[in-house]
Amino acid sequence: MEFGLSEEQVMLQDSLARFLAGTGGLERTRAFAAGKDRRAPDVLQGLAELGVTGLIIPEAHGGVGLSLLDAALAAEQLGRFIAPSPFAATAVMAPLALMRAGDAGQQATWLPRLASGATVAGVALSEITGARDGAGVEARDGRLYGRAQFVVDYEADLYIVADRARGLHLVAADAPGLTRTDFRTIDATRPTGELVLDGVAAEPLRGADSPAAVRAMIDAGRVMLAADTLGAAQEMLDQAVAYAKGRVQFGRPIASFQAVKHMCAEMAASLEPCRALVWYAGHALDHLPEEASVMACHAKAHLSEVGTFVARTATEVHGGMGFTDLVGLHYWFKRIGFNRQVLGGPQAVRTEAAALQGLVA
Amino acid sequence: MDLSYSPEYEAFRAEVRGFLEANRSQAPGHGGNGLTWQKLLIGNGYAARTIPQEYGGFGGEPDILKSRIIAEEFARAQLSPGLGGQGISMLVPTLLEVGSEDQKRQFMGPTLRGEMLWCQGYSEPNAGSDLAALATKGVLEGDHWVINGQKIWTSTAHLAHWIFCLVRTEPDAPKHEGISFLLFDMKTPGIEIRPLVDMTGAANFNEVFFTDVRVPAHQIVGRRGEGWKVANSILRHERGSLADPNVMQSRLNALIDLMKAETLDGSRVIDNPVYRDRLMTIQGRVQALRCNDLRLLSAAVNRQSAPLAGMVVKLQGTELRHELEGFAIDVLGELGLLYGDTPRLRGGGSWQRDYMYFLGLIIGGGTSQIQKNIIAERGLDMPREPKPAKA
Numbered sequence: 001m002e003f004g005l006s007e008e009q010v011m012l013q014d015s016l017a018r019f020l021a022g023t024g025g026l027e028r029t030r031a032f033a034a035g036k037d038r039r040a041p042d043v044l045q046g047l048a049e050l051g052v053t054g055l056i057i058p059e060a061h062g063g064v065g066l067s068l069l070d071a072a073l074a075a076e077q078l079g080r081f082i083a084p085s086p087f088a089a090t091a092v093m094a095p096l097a098l099m100r101a102g103d104a105g106q107q108a109t110w111l112p113r114l115a116s117g118a119t120v121a122g123v124a125l126s127e128i129t130g131a132r133d134g135a136g137v138e139a140r141d142g143r144l145y146g147r148a149q150f151v152v153d154y155e156a157d158l159y160i161v162a163d164r165a166r167g168l169h170l171v172a173a174d175a176p177g178l179t180r181t182d183f184r185t186i187d188a189t190r191p192t193g194e195l196v197l198d199g200v201a202a203e204p205l206r207g208a209d210s211p212a213a214v215r216a217m218i219d220a221g222r223v224m225l226a227a228d229t230l231g232a233a234q235e236m237l238d239q240a241v242a243y244a245k246g247r248v249q250f251g252r253p254i255a256s257f258q259a260v261k262h263m264c265a266e267m268a269a270s271l272e273p274c275r276a277l278v279w280y281a282g283h284a285l286d287h288l289p290e291e292a293s294v295m296a297c298h299a300k301a302h303l304s305e306v307g308t309f310v311a312r313t314a315t316e317v318h319g320g321m322g323f324t325d326l327v328g329l330h331y332w333f334k335r336i337g338f339n340r341q342v343l344g345g346p347q348a349v350r351t352e353a354a355a356l357q358g359l360v361a
Numbered sequence: 362m363d364l365s366y367s368p369e370y371e372a373f374r375a376e377v378r379g380f381l382e383a384n385r386s387q388a389p390g391h392g393g394n395g396l397t398w399q400k401l402l403i404g405n406g407y408a409a410r411t412i413p414q415e416y417g418g419f420g421g422e423p424d425i426l427k428s429r430i431i432a433e434e435f436a437r438a439q440l441s442p443g444l445g446g447q448g449i450s451m452l453v454p455t456l457l458e459v460g461s462e463d464q465k466r467q468f469m470g471p472t473l474r475g476e477m478l479w480c481q482g483y484s485e486p487n488a489g490s491d492l493a494a495l496a497t498k499g500v501l502e503g504d505h506w507v508i509n510g511q512k513i514w515t516s517t518a519h520l521a522h523w524i525f526c527l528v529r530t531e532p533d534a535p536k537h538e539g540i541s542f543l544l545f546d547m548k549t550p551g552i553e554i555r556p557l558v559d560m561t562g563a564a565n566f567n568e569v570f571f572t573d574v575r576v577p578a579h580q581i582v583g584r585r586g587e588g589w590k591v592a593n594s595i596l597r598h599e600r601g602s603l604a605d606p607n608v609m610q611s612r613l614n615a616l617i618d619l620m621k622a623e624t625l626d627g628s629r630v631i632d633n634p635v636y637r638d639r640l641m642t643i644q645g646r647v648q649a650l651r652c653n654d655l656r657l658l659s660a661a662v663n664r665q666s667a668p669l670a671g672m673v674v675k676l677q678g679t680e681l682r683h684e685l686e687g688f689a690i691d692v693l694g695e696l697g698l699l700y701g702d703t704p705r706l707r708g709g710g711s712w713q714r715d716y717m718y719f720l721g722l723i724i725g726g727g728t729s730q731i732q733k734n735i736i737a738e739r740g741l742d743m744p745r746e747p748k749p750a751k752a
Binding site for chain 2: 287298347354
């Protein structure tokens with residue numbers, strides 16, 4: 001019985017943290033947000049060198065062959081450092097799609113490229129986790145028609161598109177008939193947008209059961225977003241505590257006022273059990289198939305609620321400075337806000353959790 | 362990560378299950394009586410497991426996983442895990458650690474067998490959150506302590522045979538160093554007990570008054586002035602035990618059953634999406650605490666530390682349990698108001714009772730506000746409130 005991180009897992013987190021701090025952290029993110037370039041190749045290349053892009057891809061296909069829990073631990077660090085980098089789709093959901101629903105040829109073609117970072121893959125299935133504006137994609141005669149919004153890791157070379165029947169398709173970013181429209185969201189660190197597919201010739205994933213692969217992609221994607229929020233919220237709490245210790249008012253550090261201490265204690269008390277919840281949900285993805293989907297829903301919904309609480313409270317502890325661009329806390333605030341809605345907001349995900357347990361008539 | 366148990370532990374689990382099946386008829390509530398059940402459990406190592414035999418226990422090696430398996434299997438079988446109470450849960454571990462050889466032999470066996478019931482004399486009207494400000498006086502006169510003062514929130518004082526009590530014996534020492542830990546008979550002349558009815562309608566609490574109560578000088582645990590240290594180790598023990606997430610899980614299961622059984626305007630409450638969303642919110646939080654508990658268990662087994670994960674249990678667990686019980690009352694609506702011996706009562710009134718009882722636990726054993734101070738100061742290393750300047 002062991003429910004904790006191994007030495008290797010701690011080392012993975014440490015080396016990733018060192019690399020991300022070395023890219024400049026907040027300053028790198030600021031530059032990304034201010035620049036015109038929608039990709040940060042230096043960050044992506046560094047992640048590829050550390051094996052992060054190939055984390056769950058088998059060694060036979062050029063990856064590291066680690067678990068989805070390891071991927072969640074990586075996601076936590078990316079959230080902590082608000083890294084301007086694709087991850088949830090290109091390193092987790094897309095490889096899962098190929099590994100679960102691709103045939104041998106498709107796996108041999110794409111998995112090594114995803115592992116090396118040479119290809120970035122986006123995933124378009126938001127219409128399955130909650131269609132907005134009447135969006136949705138249909139497959140007819142080997143061609144795709146329709147619209148997919150809020151593509152995860154949208155700034156990509158290759159898309160994995162789910163149709164309404166939960167079939168999965170590979171679409172090149174420059175495929176004829178594909179129109180991309182960039183969106184601007186609150187979160188400057190992860191570009192998103194929509195795809196309009198007007199009879200795009202698509203290659204279906206030809207392997208085993210693709211609805212099951214869609215389920216696995218959604219579950220894993222949700223745990224990655226939850227882990228990203230865990231890292232981002234922990235960083236906001238750490239910054240709030242550090243700020244409160246240094247900020248003097250009424251002749252003493254504000255950290256000595258119970259009003260401020262209790263805000264920080266409430267953040268810590270809510271957030272600390274989330275760590276174990278994310279571990280468990282990450283572990284369940286690979287090892288506890290009966291629990292995996294429900295736990296992914298709970299991790300996503302609960303981290304969204306706790307993350308929102310921490311984001312607001314940590315900002316308040318900073319007083320007026322928390323509201324400024326100068327401190328930059330808003331990058332974490334917005335990242336947590338982004339994670340909350342993508343792949344299903346808390347109410348939608350809780351509804352799904354109830355349905356998965358047979359509690360919906 | 363490895364959530365499986367080794368064959369040794371799986372075999373142990375089978376052994377516990379076998380015992381429970383074979384002996385169900387001897388359990389209290391199934392035809393047996395509490396004291397003989399307790400004896401049977403100690404004899405088989407399912408109660409007082411790690412207490413040495415010469416002090417009335419089973420004499421087993423400490424094994425966190427085996428203890429957990431025993432707790433899980435007794436809960437699963439819905440059979441009593443043996444006697445509890447402050448004597449067994451708090452005094453026995455304390456005596457084992459710091460008691461004299463005579464004290465261990467005299468008190469531990471009868472306490473474990475349920476022949477000797479204890480109450481805890483800690484809190485006073487002016488020493489609650491600031492427990493170390495306690496003022497009950499103990500003065501040594503010849504070979505007896507003479508005790509005067511008042512205790513409050515004394516659970517089961519009206520049933521207890523003996524009390525373990527914090528008394529100020531060194532009035533000139535700093536406040537944490539002037540306290541001693543005394544044991545004495547509740548039949549000693551000079552003790553008056555007045556019941557304190559709580560908001561649930563029960564009178565488990567009491568006020569206890571001491572007037573010239575004479576206690577033999579040797580009935581002290583540890584040395585004079587060491588009482589605070591002794592008491593603090595037990596308080597830590599108490600905090601974790603107030604919010605068992607496995608009990609919370611069984612309450613959550615009962616809540617789900619309730620929502621399936623109860624109707625509102627002819628439809629099951631569970632089919633109402635507003636109620637269902639709140640249920641799922643609570644379930645998510647229960648899951649987080651269960652995972653946190655698993656992390657703490659694993660850390661204890663593998664000798665790792667997760668201090669913050671431990672500090673948040675009492676705060677989070679009692680608050681969540683209070684909320685869960687309160688939500689069940691909402692599920693019942695007007696029916697949730699029924700309490701006591703009345704028609705149409707649901708669940709024996711347990712939702713209202715536990716809703717109120719857990720407000721008591723939010724306050725007792727270190728209030729939520731004290732817990733937040735502990736988390737901030739010890740967990741996040743934030744500075745203490747400056748002491749007010751002396752007038």
